[in-house]
Amino acid sequence: MLSVSNLDVRYGQFRAVQGVSMEIAKGDVVSLIGANGAGKSTLLRAIAGALPIHSGRLLFKQQEITNTSSSSRVQQGLSLVPEGRRLFSDMTVEENLLLGSTVKRSGDWNIERIFSTFPNLVKRRHAKTGNLSGGEQQATAIGRALMSNPDFLILDEVSLGLSPLVVNQVYDSMESLKDAGTTILLVEQDLERAMRFSKRTICMLEGRVVLDKLTSDTNKEEITQAYFGLHQSSKQEVS
Amino acid sequence: MMNSLVQAILLGGYYALVACGLAFMFQVMRIINLAHGSLAILSAYLVWEITDALALSPFVSVLMILPIMAIIGLLLQRVILERATKGGELLPVLTTFGLAIVIDNLLFQQFGANTRSLSPYLGDLSWESYEIFGLWIGKLPVIVLITAIVVIGGLDLILRFTPLGRQIRATAFDPDTAGLVGIDARKIAGISAAIAMMTVAISGTALGLRGTFDAYAGGPQLLFAFEATIIGGASSLWGVFLGGIILAIAQSIGALIHPQGFLLGGHFMFLIFLFARIYFNRDVFTLKHWFAKRNKGEITA
Ligand SMILES: Nc1ncnc2c1ncn2[C@@H]1O[C@H](COP(=O)(O)OP(=O)(O)O)[C@@H](O)[C@H]1O
Numbered sequence: 001m002l003s004v005s006n007l008d009v010r011y012g013q014f015r016a017v018q019g020v021s022m023e024i025a026k027g028d029v030v031s032l033i034g035a036n037g038a039g040k041s042t043l044l045r046a047i048a049g050a051l052p053i054h055s056g057r058l059l060f061k062q063q064e065i066t067n068t069s070s071s072s073r074v075q076q077g078l079s080l081v082p083e084g085r086r087l088f089s090d091m092t093v094e095e096n097l098l099l100g101s102t103v104k105r106s107g108d109w110n111i112e113r114i115f116s117t118f119p120n121l122v123k124r125r126h127a128k129t130g131n132l133s134g135g136e137q138q139a140t141a142i143g144r145a146l147m148s149n150p151d152f153l154i155l156d157e158v159s160l161g162l163s164p165l166v167v168n169q170v171y172d173s174m175e176s177l178k179d180a181g182t183t184i185l186l187v188e189q190d191l192e193r194a195m196r197f198s199k200r201t202i203c204m205l206e207g208r209v210v211l212d213k214l215t216s217d218t219n220k221e222e223i224t225q226a227y228f229g230l231h232q233s234s235k236q237e238v239s
Numbered sequence: 240m241m242n243s244l245v246q247a248i249l250l251g252g253y254y255a256l257v258a259c260g261l262a263f264m265f266q267v268m269r270i271i272n273l274a275h276g277s278l279a280i281l282s283a284y285l286v287w288e289i290t291d292a293l294a295l296s297p298f299v300s301v302l303m304i305l306p307i308m309a310i311i312g313l314l315l316q317r318v319i320l321e322r323a324t325k326g327g328e329l330l331p332v333l334t335t336f337g338l339a340i341v342i343d344n345l346l347f348q349q350f351g352a353n354t355r356s357l358s359p360y361l362g363d364l365s366w367e368s369y370e371i372f373g374l375w376i377g378k379l380p381v382i383v384l385i386t387a388i389v390v391i392g393g394l395d396l397i398l399r400f401t402p403l404g405r406q407i408r409a410t411a412f413d414p415d416t417a418g419l420v421g422i423d424a425r426k427i428a429g430i431s432a433a434i435a436m437m438t439v440a441i442s443g444t445a446l447g448l449r450g451t452f453d454a455y456a457g458g459p460q461l462l463f464a465f466e467a468t469i470i471g472g473a474s475s476l477w478g479v480f481l482g483g484i485i486l487a488i489a490q491s492i493g494a495l496i497h498p499q500g501f502l503l504g505g506h507f508m509f510l511i512f513l514f515a516r517i518y519f520n521r522d523v524f525t526l527k528h529w530f531a532k533r534n535k536g537e538i539t540a
């Protein structure tokens with residue numbers, strides 16, 4: 001469904017993402033792991049079209065999207081829930097959700113289904129999103145992305161700043177997405193939760209992919225080593 | 240005294256009308272269009288030409304130039320502003336300044352130095368008045384004021400309650416995220432420029448109906464629009480409406496103090512608001528600021 005090859009994304013001279021390649025098939029649930037500053041958000045924003053790609057290629061459903069606009073990618077079914085939620089804070093929950101359906105894609109998601117998926121939003125329907133709690137804001141951000149009926153949903157640190165209870169609620173509602181066959185790529189700091197949720201784990205370090213395995217074929221120790229960059233140095237010691 | 244105040248409010252309606260397009264474009268696209276006044280004069284000439292050639296009422300001619308100005312707005316965005324904004328903050332200002340000079344000179348070449356007015360095409364309406372409490376109030380200025388209220392109210396309703404308005408607000412608030420939810424920023428910018436130019440068409444017509452214009456009348460209109468926008472605070476269109484009225488009142492007070500004080504009074508008020516906005520909390524003057532305060536008070540009470 002998504003094919004990333006040799007992607008380079010830069011901020012000026014700084015190469016935040018370098019030579020990243022990955023294939024994500026329909027129905028995959030992939031978690032992207034890595035320390036702060038590893039380049040995860042940069043990669044996700046470049047995939048969604050919010051950052052220009054310096055070199056490399058991006059294919060979505062066999063179509064080249066390397067240089068297309070973010071809105072046309074949403075139109076094709078690729079949607080990002082950005083880090084820090086990025087809601088339109090002077091608008092209401094309902095307005096934010098309606099904005100998510102700007103592109104008219106057919107599918108099961110509509111505003112009432114969002115409210116039944118995230119019941120905590122119901123009484124906040126007409127509240128400005130700037131005045132919501134973190135959990136309500138996150139639910140709105142996810143709901144807004146779902147309103148475009150994406151085939152491929154990317155979530156960047158959805159549990160950031162939420163209480164464990166609320167994180168559970170958010171993940172419970174995402175289970176139903178998984179069951180519906182939506183392809184998911186997510187960044188999650190909580191390694192155990194990420195491993196429980198996803199079928200595949202990709203680990204990034206300093207802008208590069210250092211591990212890409214089925215979750216069942218790897219373990220916490222291996223991922224932790226890759227996370228801290230111990231993976232390669234131990235290899236070097238062996239060689 | 241009372242008479243001056245009423246006349247000032249009516250003139251303020253015109254200022255609000257000419258300012259709302261400038262403020263709208265600034266709000267939505269973050270562009271200060273220095274060709275704003277010249278485009279209003281272009282519209283006034285277009286209306287004059289159509290009215291004269293087809294023997295129509297100016298009120299009909301203006302309806303005919305609305306789509307023309309909308310297309311000019313779209314082209315302005317696609318051909319000039321879109322490229323200019325890629326070159327940094329200053330480039331759109333410089334290019335629209337250049338555009339203003341080009342339009343002024345083309346109009347001068349085409350129409351010469353004579354002043355024109357649309358009022359001869361209005362018949363009796365150009366001098367008819369209402370008598371209210373012993374004051375004579377011209378029908379035409381009242382029509383312009385009402386038009387300003389309708390245009391600003393209409394834009395406000397579109398922004399608040401339509402999908403297009405939501406998309407425009409979202410793009411103005413955070414263009415990157417607007418793209419990520421599927422809003423086509425290019426389309427929104429084009430539509431916004433078209434809307435702004437339609438208000439420009441109406442304000443140019445209003446100028447021609449209320450008085451006279453010539454090829455170089457764009458500069459003063461831009462100045463009035465700019466002063467009304469700064470006084471009213473660029474963040475809300477109703478604020479700009481108030482700004483237009485405050486500007487006109489300041490001008491009439493200036494004129495009361497000294498026969499030549501009309502423009503100076505306006506400039507003085509503009510400077511007071513400008514400095515106040517720079518040195519105090521930026522939104523002390525917006526309605527939102529005061530309403531937000533009051534709401535907070537209610538909550539704690
Ligand atoms: N807007 C930006 N301008 C310059 N550098 C940036 C910007 N955003 C992120 N970076 C840098 O790029 C690197 C990767 O950041 P990011 O993609 O946010 O990492 P992660 O999401 O994995 O924490 C970091 O070193 C960060 O400092």
Ligand SMILES: [Mg+2]
Pocket residue numbers: 040041042083157
């Ligand atoms: Mg990040």
